[in-house]
Every structure is written in C-alpha cells, then in structure tokens.
Amino acid sequence: MLKANYYHGNIIILRIFWIFFFINIIAVLVLGGPYLWSFVVMQLIELAILLLANFFMGNSKQSSSSEKASLETVLGELDIVTWSCEPGKNRFFISAGIEQIAGYSARDFKNRPDLFRKLVHPYDLFRVRVSEKELLDGKKSIIEYRILMPNGETRWINNMAVPLKDKSGRVFRLEGIIIDVTREKEIEEEMTRMALYDALTGLPNRSMFEKYFAYFVARNKHMPQKMAVVFIDLDAFKEVNDTLGHDNGDRLLKEVTVRLKTIFRGTDLLSRLGGDEFIALLTRITKESLILVSERIITTFSEPFVIDGHELVIGASIGISVSPDDGEDLETLIRNADQAMYGAKAKGKNTYQFYNDSL
Numbered sequence: 001m002l003k004a005n006y007y008h009g010n011i012i013i014l015r016i017f018w019i020f021f022f023i024n025i026i027a028v029l030v031l032g033g034p035y036l037w038s039f040v041v042m043q044l045i046e047l048a049i050l051l052l053a054n055f056f057m058g059n060s061k062q063s064s065s066s067e068k069a070s071l072e073t074v075l076g077e078l079d080i081v082t083w084s085c086e087p088g089k090n091r092f093f094i095s096a097g098i099e100q101i102a103g104y105s106a107r108d109f110k111n112r113p114d115l116f117r118k119l120v121h122p123y124d125l126f127r128v129r130v131s132e133k134e135l136l137d138g139k140k141s142i143i144e145y146r147i148l149m150p151n152g153e154t155r156w157i158n159n160m161a162v163p164l165k166d167k168s169g170r171v172f173r174l175e176g177i178i179i180d181v182t183r184e185k186e187i188e189e190e191m192t193r194m195a196l197y198d199a200l201t202g203l204p205n206r207s208m209f210e211k212y213f214a215y216f217v218a219r220n221k222h223m224p225q226k227m228a229v230v231f232i233d234l235d236a237f238k239e240v241n242d243t244l245g246h247d248n249g250d251r252l253l254k255e256v257t258v259r260l261k262t263i264f265r266g267t268d269l270l271s272r273l274g275g276d277e278f279i280a281l282l283t284r285i286t287k288e289s290l291i292l293v294s295e296r297i298i299t300t301f302s303e304p305f306v307i308d309g310h311e312l313v314i315g316a317s318i319g320i321s322v323s324p325d326d327g328e329d330l331e332t333l334i335r336n337a338d339q340a341m342y343g344a345k346a347k348g349k350n351t352y353q354f355y356n357d358s359l
Contacts, residue, residue: 121146315350
C-alpha cells in the first residue's frame with residue numbers, strides 16, 4: 001500500500017513539474033532579453049530530465065498493477081470491498097472480496113450491474129435509493145444497511161461512496177468501498193437487548209417500559225386516548241422458590257411469561273419489573289376491556305404449571321391504574337397500580353382491583 005501511494009505521489013509531482021516547465025517556456029519566450037538562449041538551453045535540459053522520469057515511471061507502472069492486485073487481496077481479507085460504476089453506461093466493477101460478503105462473485109456483478117440493488121433488504125431499499133440520488137446529485141454518501149445472501153442469511157454492510165465530476169460538474173463515475181459490519185451490529189444489538197430486555201424471560205425491562213410509555217404520551221398530544229398500567233404479582237411464588245429452589249423458580253417464571261404473552265395485544269407492552277412482578281401497558285382501553293384482560297389472566301393461572309415433575313398451582317393478584325384519571329406520569333401510575341394490587345391481595349388474592357382514592 002505504501003508503494004502504491006508512493007507511485008501515485010510521484011505521478012502527481014511529475015505532472016506539477018511538467019506544468020512549471022511549460023510556464024517557464026512561455027515566460028522566456030514572452031520576456032526575451034539578452035539571456036534568451038541560455039534560458040532555452042536550461043529548458044532543454046529540464047525537458048530531457050522530465051522525459052527520463054516519464055520513462056522510469058512508465059516501467060514502474062507495470063509493477064504497480066501487481067501491487068494493486070495485492071492491495072485488493074489484503075482488503076478482501078479485511079472484508080473491505082472496492083467498487084465503481086458509471087451512471088447511465090450500465091458499467092459496474094466490484095473487487096473479488098464481495099463474494100465473502102454477499103455470496104456472489106465479482107463476475108456476477110459485472111454481468112448483472114443491477115444485482116447489488118436486488119440484494120438490498122426490502123426494509124432498507126428506500127434509504128438506499130435516497131443515498132443513490134444524493135450521489136448522482138454530487139454529494140458523498142455513507143449509509144449502513146442490510147443485504148440478503150443467496151442462502152437467506154442477512155448481513156450488514158457500511159457503504160461509503162463519493163461522486164467524481166468532470167469539468168462541467170457532471171457526475172461521470174461513482175467510487176466507493178463496502179465494509180462488512182455484521183459482527184459489530186450483532187454486538188450492538190446484543191448490548192441493546194441486555195440494556196432493554198430482561199435476561200431471564202426476554203421481556204422488556206423497566207427501562208424499555210419507560211421508553212414505550214414516553215412514546216405513547218407524546219402521541220397522545222395529537223391523538224388523546226386513555227392508557228392503563230396493569231400490575232401483576234404472582235401468589236405463592238416465594239413458597240415455590242423456598243421449596244423447589246431458585247432454578248425451578250426461574251423455570252416457573254419462564255412458563256408464566258409464555259402464558260401471559262398470549263393474553264395481550266400486539267400494541268400492549270408486557271414487562272418484567274423483577275422477581276415475580278410483571279407490569280403491562282395497555283392503550284385504547286375501556287373499563288370493560290380491562291376487566292376482560294384481568295379475568296383472562298386469572299383463568300390462565302387456573303391451570304397448573306408442571307415444573308420438574310411437580311404440578312404447581314399459583315394465582316395472580318392484579319392492580320390497575322388508568323391514565324389520566326389515576327395519574328399522568330409513569331411513577332404515579334405504577335405506584336397506584338401497586339397499591340391496587342395489594343388491595344387485590346387483601347381481598348383474598350387471585351383477583352383484580354382498580355385503583356381508587358380509598359386505597
């Protein structure tokens with residue numbers, strides 16, 4: 001790579017010398033003077049030097065082609081691919097490393113210039129088209145998106161490109177590099193999952209619940225609607241932990257999660273606060289719909305859970321608070337739903353209770 005840069009650097013320097021050479025010739029001819037012929041001799045010497053330099057640079061150009069091939073090999077090992085295309089001429093070049101990233105050879109892309117766009121994930125196609133338009137408008141582009149391999153696998157790439165313009169300002173070629181960032185995206189998604197989801201049940205955690213609530217509060221400014229916080233606490237879970245151990249207690253929580261997820265709608269958010277406490281955010285609700293959900297939760301707990309050969313029958317005490325009637329901020333709604341849940345336990349457990357001021 002250093003040699004390639006050195007070669008290209010020498011080419012640039014040589015071109016600058018040629019420019020100065022012709023400027024000197026013009027200046028000498030225009031100004032003239034008693035030393036005209038001596039200046040001409042000097043320019044002839046400079047011309048000879050430049051011609052020799054051109055000769056040696058021409059010889060080194062052959063070796064630069066092999067260096068270019070070596071550079072492409074190194075980039076391919078690093079999952080970095082170079083590409084170029086000429087808009088309107090249906091010409092597309094991409095380096096050999098693309099096969100490891102996309103599953104197609106460089107020849108496939110050369111024979112089918114439209115192939116790369118067909119690999120773009122449907123969810124990212126609009127953004128890619130916007131990026132292409134920016135390039136044709138003469139703007140550089142850096143975009144991260146997914147592509148689909150022939151085996152159905154999804155990979156993430158970072159595509160960085162610049163437009164090359166002629167003297168009239170028209171874009172005549174696009175040059176870019178593609179970097180495989182699949183591993184980085186997997187790490188990023190895993191960190192996001194750990195930050196926003198419960199490790200045991202896979203449900204959203206408190207942090208995710210807060211974000212979801214904030215989203216609906218913002219949306220309510222334009223489309224007012226009531227929301228409800230449903231607080232669910234398992235009855236007799238402590239006895240299971242104490243009797244059968246924490247491992248079986250964890251298995252029970254996973255089974256509880258499976259059942260609860262079948263009750264709520266896609267627009268609802270079920271979350272685990274911790275321990276044996278679950279919480280759900282429901283939108284577009286009525287009192288009748290909240291009663292129906294609560295009764296379904298109680299019914300689903302009436303069937304025993306089979307854990308490690310043991311049939312376990314546990315119940316659920318449910319507390320409900322409604323926004324904006326019982327509070328507008330999340331802390332108040334959770335606190336009031338928690339109080340209502342204790343009211344349900346006071347009534348004999350395995351039932352539900354709406355929040356009211358008497359609690």
